Structure formats: structure tokens, C-alpha cells
Amino acid sequence: MSEKRRDVHNSDVPILCRSCEARHKGMCGVLEPEELVALARRTHKTRHEPGAELIGESTEIRSYANVMRGVVKLTKGLEDGRQQVVGLQFAPDFLGRLFGDESQTTALAASDVDLCVVPRGALEQLIAENPALEHRLMQQTLRELDEARDWMVTLGRKTAQEKVASFLHLIALHADPHRPDGALGAVFDLPLSRADIADFLGLTIETVSRQMTKLRQAGVITITANRHVEVPNLRRLADMCG
Amino acid sequence: MSEKRRDVHNSDVPILCRSCEARHKGMCGVLEPEELVALARRTHKTRHEPGAELIGESTEIRSYANVMRGVVKLTKGLEDGRQQVVGLQFAPDFLGRLFGDESQTTALAASDVDLCVVPRGALEQLIAENPALEHRLMQQTLRELDEARDWMVTLGRKTAQEKVASFLHLIALHADPHRPDGALGAVFDLPLSRADIADFLGLTIETVSRQMTKLRQAGVITITANRHVEVPNLRRLADMCG
DNA sequence: GCGATGCCTTGACCTGCATCAAGCCGCGCC
DNA sequence: GGCGCGGCTTGATGCAGGTCAAGGCATCGC
Numbered sequence: 001m002s003e004k005r006r007d008v009h010n011s012d013v014p015i016l017c018r019s020c021e022a023r024h025k026g027m028c029g030v031l032e033p034e035e036l037v038a039l040a041r042r043t044h045k046t047r048h049e050p051g052a053e054l055i056g057e058s059t060e061i062r063s064y065a066n067v068m069r070g071v072v073k074l075t076k077g078l079e080d081g082r083q084q085v086v087g088l089q090f091a092p093d094f095l096g097r098l099f100g101d102e103s104q105t106t107a108l109a110a111s112d113v114d115l116c117v118v119p120r121g122a123l124e125q126l127i128a129e130n131p132a133l134e135h136r137l138m139q140q141t142l143r144e145l146d147e148a149r150d151w152m153v154t155l156g157r158k159t160a161q162e163k164v165a166s167f168l169h170l171i172a173l174h175a176d177p178h179r180p181d182g183a184l185g186a187v188f189d190l191p192l193s194r195a196d197i198a199d200f201l202g203l204t205i206e207t208v209s210r211q212m213t214k215l216r217q218a219g220v221i222t223i224t225a226n227r228h229v230e231v232p233n234l235r236r237l238a239d240m241c242g
Numbered sequence: 243m244s245e246k247r248r249d250v251h252n253s254d255v256p257i258l259c260r261s262c263e264a265r266h267k268g269m270c271g272v273l274e275p276e277e278l279v280a281l282a283r284r285t286h287k288t289r290h291e292p293g294a295e296l297i298g299e300s301t302e303i304r305s306y307a308n309v310m311r312g313v314v315k316l317t318k319g320l321e322d323g324r325q326q327v328v329g330l331q332f333a334p335d336f337l338g339r340l341f342g343d344e345s346q347t348t349a350l351a352a353s354d355v356d357l358c359v360v361p362r363g364a365l366e367q368l369i370a371e372n373p374a375l376e377h378r379l380m381q382q383t384l385r386e387l388d389e390a391r392d393w394m395v396t397l398g399r400k401t402a403q404e405k406v407a408s409f410l411h412l413i414a415l416h417a418d419p420h421r422p423d424g425a426l427g428a429v430f431d432l433p434l435s436r437a438d439i440a441d442f443l444g445l446t447i448e449t450v451s452r453q454m455t456k457l458r459q460a461g462v463i464t465i466t467a468n469r470h471v472e473v474p475n476l477r478r479l480a481d482m483c484g
Numbered sequence: 485g486c487g488a489t490g491c492c493t494t495g496a497c498c499t500g501c502a503t504c505a506a507g508c509c510g511c512g513c514c
Numbered sequence: 515g516g517c518g519c520g521g522c523t524t525g526a527t528g529c530a531g532g533t534c535a536a537g538g539c540a541t542c543g544c
Contacts, residue, residue, distance in 0.1 A: 076392070076394075078399060078400075086394045087391065097384065099381065100388075104391065131373035131376065134376060141380065141383050141387060142339065142340060142383060146342075149316070149318065149346065149390055150346075152326055152328045152393060152397055153318045153320065153326040156326045157320060157444060158324075160530075160531065194492065201398070203531075204531075205493095206532075207531055207532075209492065209493055226539095242320050242322075242324070401500080401501095436523095445501080446503080447521090448503080449500090455523075455524085468509095468521075
């Protein structure tokens with residue numbers, strides 16, 4: 001038992017969760033029981049429907065959360081309504097701008113989402129007492145920074161075709177639940193609407209739609225019911241990412 | 243003396259530097275003397291000319307550095323030669339992908355650059371022993387993530403005009419050495435060539451040049467000797483950033 | 485069943501930026 | 515001086531992707 005707990009502790013899987021092993025299976029047990037005491041009665045689970053605003057842009061930060069299920073999109077807007085999705089968070093990502101006074105982004109539920117929410121002060125206090133926790137959060141932050149910079153290449157230098165292929169490739173890696181590691185293909189449901197995809201890629205929905213059609217006609221993917229995607233050969237898709 | 247040191251320690255200014263107070267003024271003194279002992283004989287200063295490669299993409303990470311002077315551009319490339327600048331680092335930023343096996347970006351000197359280099363192992367050991375140092379590095383990483391996401395909006399959703407204005411605005415805030423805080427205008431030298439600016443903005447050099455000309459004709463900026471920029475009214479520039 | 489609604493696709497047309505090409509300017513070198 | 519070269523600007527043209535508009539298809543409430 002202690003051995004299993006240590007396994008989780010050493011893995012890259014994040015963070016915070018209360019002594020709620022039974023209810024939040026998977027993400028819990030990251031902290032040693034004694035470290036958890038401080039949070040044990042301060043976390044709670046929340047459910048959200050697609051479109052729900054989890055954190056508002058320029059809003060005071062009062063709590064952090066862990067994504068337990070679903071996909072969260074982080075967006076930023078210009079005054080005139082133009083929007084850009086600047087990140088996607090999948091379970092079991094940590095959610096929230098640590099140590100910031102106000103959020104720089106809006107966090108919206110892209111699908112049905114479950115969160116495990118903890119008050120800001122409680123987590124920050126725990127971090128202050130527990131450098132290993134801060135280190136794990138640092139690892140996630142560094143990974144997010146890498147991902148953001150990867151995406152900047154996509155936004156700045158890829159064609160519409162390459163952008164859509166890159167998006168599908170990204171989702172294939174994150175969202176195919178049953179995919180064996182060496183598998184050639186992938187099957188998954190898109191967690192985002194065409195409008196969200198367009199905002200993620202810096203395109204319009206029409207262009208996204210047309211490029212999806214082209215990929216379909218080229219036999220790189222098949223789409224059913226708008227959201228269900230099959231990729232027979234991921235390698236072919238990867239080759240179209242630029 | 244202890245009070246002054248504590249001031250620096252508590253500020254947001256990073257990181258690592260040896261007991262070289264006299265030679266690296268400004269960035270030093272962040273660490274307590276006893277914390278510095280481990281690094282005191284392991285850092286060294288290096289100079290680089292514009293264009294010099296400081297860290298290669300997909301290269302093993304053997305050292306970290308602190309930017310002492312100048313501007314460093316972080317770039318990523320596609321196989322076919324397309325390039326994207328994914329970040330700019332100004333003194334006194336920390337440079338290097340912490341805890342990573344290989345660098346995800348190429349770091350190039352954009353201007354004359356001085357670095358204070360420290361071997362990877364030495365710094366990581368110091369971090370392990372010193373949570374306060376990791377916390378300061380965490381703060382810089384979070385700031386870089388915020389900046390990357392801001393820039394994603396620029397890349398994905400702004401027009402060429404707005405991109406160029408955004409770039410000039412960014413540089414005005416970082417690179418005007420004498421600007422009083424409430425000043426209306428700014429004067430500075432561009433640390434990047436037109437080609438670099440284009441790669442930062444996801445544009446071509448021709449488009450950058452044309453948009454600069456437009457801003458000049460509109461009276462928003464004046465340019466002399468290709469690199470020297472004066473902005474009489476920053477507010478006007480900001481209004482063009484979208 | 486039937487209209488309303490939301491989401492997606494497709495077509496026709498337009499425009500902002502890329503591309504191609506020429507020329508300018510400053511600088512170092514012979 | 516004159517010549518070559520690198521960095522920048524300007525002009526002419528083309529096209530990828532945006533815009534506008536219409537229509538398909540599933541879902542929902544009545």
C-alpha cells in the first residue's frame with residue numbers, strides 16, 4: 001500500500017486531491033496522507049456542462065482546481081469579440097494561474113467537466129510547506145509552456161491544412177482512451193465544436209470545415225456524426241502537420 | 243547590508259549568479275552567500291555576437307544561463323525552413339528548459355549578448371536544496387507562459403497592422419532604458435532585424451516593412467537608421483494593437 | 485407531424501497578405 | 515572611387531483563406 005502510494009507520488013501525474021480516494025479515483029493519493037490533512041476538508045467536487053465558465057478573464061483568483069474529467073479550454077478575447085483558444089486542459093491537469101492576482105484567461109468547459117476545487121489559500125499554504133508539490137506543479141507549468149510554444153509555430157507558420165491536421169493529431173494523442181502505445185491508428189470523439197477548433201487554430205469555421213472535408217476525401221480520416229473521428233494511419237496524418 | 247540583500251531576494255528579479263558581485267552587477271546577490279557557495283566556482287561569463295547559437299533545438303541540455311545583457315530569441319523551425327520566434331528573453335531573464343532532457347527551442351543571440359552560464363547539475367542540485375530558488379524560477383516560468391499565451395492571440399487573431407503595432411509596443415516597454423514610468427512616449431532601438439520581426443509575427447519581411455511604413459505615414463512612429471524608433475504617444479500605438 | 489434552433493457543410497466572391505521582382509542605401513573591401 | 519553585399523523598401527500580381535449566403539441534418543418542444 002505504501003508502495004503504491006509512492007508510485008503515484010513519483011509519477012508526473014499531478015496534484016491535489018483530498019482524502020477522497022474512493023470518489024476521485026485516479027488523481028488522488030498524490031500527496032502523502034499527512035500532507036493531505038490540511039486539504040482534507042477543504043476540497044469539493046463540482047460538475048459543469050459544456051460552455052460553463054469556470055474562471056473568468058481578469059477575475060480575482062480565489063481557488064484552484066484539478067480537472068477530473070472532460071476538457072477545459074482556456075481562451076483570451078479581444079475587445080471586438082475576436083477570440084483565441086490559448087490552451088486545452090485534459091484530466092488530470094491542474095487548473096488555475098498559480099500565485100497570480102487575477103486570471104489572464106477564461107476557462108470554459110468544452111465538454112462535461114468535473115473539477116476538484118480547492119481554496120487558493122489552502123493550496124498555497126500547502127505548497128509553501130511542501131516543496132515537492134511545488135516541484136510537480138513546476139513540471140506541469142514547464143510542459144504547458146512547451147505546448148504553448150509548439151502551438152505558436154502552428155499559429156504563425158502553418159497553412160490551414162496543416163493546422164487542422166495538427167489539431168487532429170493533438171487530439172488523437174490525448175483523447176483516444178483505448179489506444180495501445182504503438183498503435184497505427186486512432187479513434188476518438190472531438191471534444192470541441194467547429195467554432196472552438198477555429199478559435200484554437202486562428203481560422204474561421206468554414207475553413208476548418210473545408211479542410212476536414214479535404215482530409216476526408218484524401219482518406220486520411222473518416223468522420224461520423226460530426227464529432228466521431230477515425231484515423232486509420234496516424235503516420236499519414238502526422239506527415240500533413242508541416 | 244543584510245537588509246539590502248533581502249530586498250533583492252524578495253523581488254521578482256531572478257536567479258543564479260556567482261559571488262561575482264563586482265563583475266555581474268545587478269543580477270547578483272539574489273542568493274544568500276551560503277547558498278551561493280555551491281555555484282561560486284562553477285559559473286562563467288560568456289559573450290556572443292548577433293546570430294550566435296546559444297542552445298540548439300533538440301540538443302542535450304548541459305547548462306543553464308542567465309541573460310546579463312542583450313536580447314535572446316527563442317525559435318522553432320519546421321523541416322522545410324519555415325521559422326517561428328516563440329519568445330524573446332531580456333536581461334535578467336533565466337535561460338534554459340529546466341529539468342528537460344533536451345531543448346525544445348533554439349536560442350540565438352539577437353544582439354550582442356552576455357550570459358552567465360552554470361552547469362546543469364550544479365544548478366539543479368542547488369534548486370533541490372533551496373525551495374525558495376525553485377519558487378523564483380516558477381514565477382518566471384509562469385510569467386513566460388502568460389506572455390506566450392498573450393502572443394498566441396496576436397499570432398492567431400490579429401491583422402498584420404495590429405501585429406506590428408503589438409510588437410513595437412512590446413519592445414517599447416522592454417527596451418527603452420530611460421523611460422520614466424508615466425511617460426507618454428518612448429525611444430528605443432529595435433533589437434531585431436526585419437526578418438526576425440517577421441518570424442516573431444508570423445509574417446513576411448515585406449509585410450512588416452509595409453506596415454512600418456504605414457505607421458510612419460500615420461505619424462504613430464518615426465524611424466531613423468532602420469533600427470531607431472521614436473513613439474511620441476504610446477497610447478496611440480496601444481490603440482492600434484487590436 | 486411540424487416548425488424552430490443549433491451546428492455543420494458547401495458555393496460564390498473578395499481581400500489581405502504572400503510571392504516575385506526591382507531598386508535603394510549604407511558599408512566594407514579592393 | 516567603384517564594386518559587391520546585406521538589409522530594407524516598394525511595386526505588381528496571385529492565391530489562401532475570409533466573408534457572405536444558402537441549404538442540409540439532427541434535435542427538441544409543441
